[in-house]
Amino acid sequence: MELQSALTLFGTFGLLMALGVPVAFAIGIGAAVTFLAFMSFDQSMFIVAQQMASGLDSFTLLAIPFFILAGNIMNRGGIALRLIDFAKVLGGRLPGALAHCNVLANMMFGAISGSAVASAAAVGGVMAPLQKKEGYDPNFSAAVNITSCPTGLLIPPSTTFIVFSLITNGTSVAALFVAGYLPGILMGLGLMLVAGVMAKARGYPVAAKPSWTEIRRKALDAVLPLGLIVIVMGGIVSGVFTATEASAAAVVYTLFLALVWYREISVKDLPAIILEATITTSIVLLMIGCSIAMSKAMAFADIPYTISDILLSLSENPLVLLLIINLLLLVVGTFMDMTPALLIFTPIFLPVVTGLGMDPVHFGVMMTLNLCIGICSPPVGSALFIGCSVGKTTIAGVLRPMLPFYAVLIVLLMVITYVPDISLTLPRLFLGYGS
Known part of the structure; x- marks a missing residue:
């Protein structure tokens, strides 16, 4: 029965994906067809509906629509330009100054918006014309x-970690948030290293040295947007x-910043912003x-247990098993x-990694980083796709210069x-996690 169920589930899901059915519907229909193979129609529909309803009945999930709404307000509230100006000051004296500015701005804006696509569009849309003007490829x-x-x-804050916490039945969201800092910063620094080496080899310019007045002004402009991270993480950790x-x-x-402080949006803009956040939220929650x-x-x-047995039959070495899991996730x-x-x-x-003694928080960070590579591939x-669109280039053209970045x-x-x-x-230090 197990083999027949697995073939029915993944066969239906794969067929629907190949036909271009949206992912959420392919997932739900695949589950329903699997139960239909062994139960009556009424029982199957009841189980699927019950699982969807009970799975979404979670207080933790309320964070997703709020963070999405906050990100949308920030996107429309003039935050990206202020963070990009601050990033120019931070990375301006390094080889390929605008490339470093791009990375730093994505780190700051991405952390605030919680969306890779929004960050690629907002930051890339501003940086691409500037880089082209300076002679960048x-x-x-x-x-x-x-x-x-x-x-x-x-x-953090990252909706990806919130979803992971839900799936794993309560892995600490606070611990996941704090755990993401060092890997995220290392990711940015690694990309800056590659960008710097490539920029120096290509002879891209270094920006003019900013005055202390300019540094102070742009830093002050970025303080309030970056304060969101302090408020969110400071409140959670404390x-x-x-x-x-x-x-x-x-x-x-974010409403205070956009409406009152910067006045980049008005009250009449809020319905469109809320509607956009609602649509995004509904897509995410339907998929969940x-x-x-x-x-x-x-x-x-x-x-899960069948795959666990298969992996354990391949090797009992944790190093080898983690390598296999990473390769599968990359694919x-x-x-x-x-x-x-x-x-x-x-x-x-x-179940496989916890059987190897791996902490769920560690696995959540590893899996998120792995899938981050996937959305760039x-x-x-x-x-x-978004990066190529705002950069006015093609996927074929961008793949070769991306190879060194993939490597790091x-x-x-x-x-x-x-x-x-x-x-x-950091979770152990600030939250006493695992002690």
Whole structure:
């Protein structure tokens, strides 16, 4: 029965994906067909509906619409330009100054917006014309923007970690948030190193030395936007509020900045912003609900345990097994977006890694970084398409300059996989995690 269930589930899902059916519907229909193979229609529909409803009945999930709304307000509130100006000051004296500015701006704006695609569009849209004016190759500029925009998925607040917490039945969101800092910063620094070497080899210019007055002015302009991270993470780490309450505080703070302080938007703009956030939220939550039903179908077919047995039969060496899991996820990431990949494959691999003694927080960081590489990769990487669009270039043209950036990301993935302290030191230090 288990083999038949697995073939039905993945066969239906694969067929629907090949036919171009949206991922959420392919996941939900695949789960329903699996139950239909062994139960009546009424029983199957009841189980799927029950799993979707109960899976979305979570206080933690309330953080997702709030963070999405906060990100949309920031996107429309003139925040990107202020962070880009500050990033120019930070990276201006390095070889390929605008490339470093792009990475730093993506790290800051991505952390605030929580969206790689929004970061690629907002930061890339501003940086691409500036870089072209300075003589940068558009393919190089796009490669820098594409590979650096996912840093905000590691640097909190991150909706990816909230979804991972839900799937794993309560892994601490606060611990995941704090654990993402060092890997996210290392990711940005690694990309800056590659960009600097390539920029120096190509002879790209260094920016003029800014005056102290300019430095002070641009730093002050960036203080309030960056204050969102301080409020959210400071409140969570100090125990003042939960991640969900922090998301609501983020909306209030961003509204104050955009409406009152910067006055970049008006009250009449809010309905469109809220509608956009609602549409995005509904897509994410539908995918989560369908994926929870699929997880039930996979448990019904004993798929996680079957795959666990297969992996353990290949090797008993934890180093080898983690390498195999990373390779599988890298392949998955090239044809599946981050959220469905996270929802489908976390229940499959989590029993394996926890059986090896791997901490769930460490695994969450490793898996997120792995899938960050996927959204930069063809054929379906969302960041790749957006980055090429705003950079006025093609996927074929941008792939070659992206190879060195891919290399440093793979090296960083291996380091984070095999050195758990990079992910776990800060949660232990600030939250007493695991003690």
